[in-house]
Amino acid sequence: QKEVEQNSGPLSVPEGAIASLNCTYSDRVSQSFFWYRQYSGKSPELIMSIYSNGDKEDGRFTAQLNKASQYVSLLIRDSQPSDSATYLCAVNDDYKLSFGAGTTVTVRA
Amino acid sequence: SAVISQKPSRDICQRGTSLTIQCQVDSQVTMMFWYRQQPGQSLTLIATANQGSEATYESGFVIDKFPISRPNLTFSTLTVSNMSPEDSSIYLCSVEEGAPAGETQYFGPGTRLLVL
Numbered sequence: 444q445k446e447v448e449q450n451s452g453p454l455s456v457p458e459g460a461i462a463s464l465n466c467t468y469s470d471r472v473s474q475s476f477f478w479y480r481q482y483s484g485k486s487p488e489l490i491m492s493i494y495s496n497g498d499k500e501d502g503r504f505t506a507q508l509n510k511a512s513q514y515v516s517l518l519i520r521d522s523q524p525s526d527s528a529t530y531l532c533a534v535n536d537d538y539k540l541s542f543g544a545g546t547t548v549t550v551r552a
Numbered sequence: 553s554a555v556i557s558q559k560p561s562r563d564i565c566q567r568g569t570s571l572t573i574q575c576q577v578d579s580q581v582t583m584m585f586w587y588r589q590q591p592g593q594s595l596t597l598i599a600t601a602n603q604g605s606e607a608t609y610e611s612g613f614v615i616d617k618f619p620i621s622r623p624n625l626t627f628s629t630l631t632v633s634n635m636s637p638e639d640s641s642i643y644l645c646s647v648e649e650g651a652p653a654g655e656t657q658y659f660g661p662g663t664r665l666l667v668l
């Protein structure tokens with residue numbers, strides 16, 4: 444499987460702040476990138492997908508993709524305690540997905 | 553997105569026994585995937601199951617240990633055979649729903665397995 448690396452956590456941010464999550468991948472031909480959120484004891488939930496260079500915004504979430512640098516990030520604005528979870532970066536690997544190890548985010552009230 | 557269910561949601565099993573996990577989808581899907589998530593770890597793909605063909609296993613996983621069935625486009629099973637405590641994990645099925653760039657996967661709720 445292709446390598447997908449995420450910034451090590453845990454990441455602790457105060458409520459209302461911006462949480463910044465980073466992900467790098469090894470294969471230049473990857474075309475599809477995903478961010479999943481996983482609450483403790485639950486299965487992963489898709490929150491963002493991005494396919495083109497640049498930014499993609501969805502509510503308080505913004506994904507950023509830079510294929511030249513093989514880098515994808517997720518920004519969570521106005522972080523809420525309900526955002527406390529593990530965030531998994533995933534990259535397409537032919538017909539499959541390769542997942543990073545995840546970054547655990549804790550939002551402090 | 554498709555609604556995915558798994559049975560059982562959790563189980564406690566004795567070593568040496570086998571457990572079959574079911575995954576049911578409310579719509580027809582071509583590709584289904586089975587993952588393992590060991591405690592504190594990320595997701596590891598076990599195999600890809602397409603209807604009408606043999607499952608494709610990832611490195612480190614073999615059919616004798618993890619036999620998979622895919623009898624139709626809405627259902628699949630994963631069996632964990634001859635279990636040992638190292639098999640204690642969450643087992644997840646997922647389905648792919650296509651966008652042109654593809655590979656968007658949605659996950660079932662998971663089966664939490666503890667082997668004693």
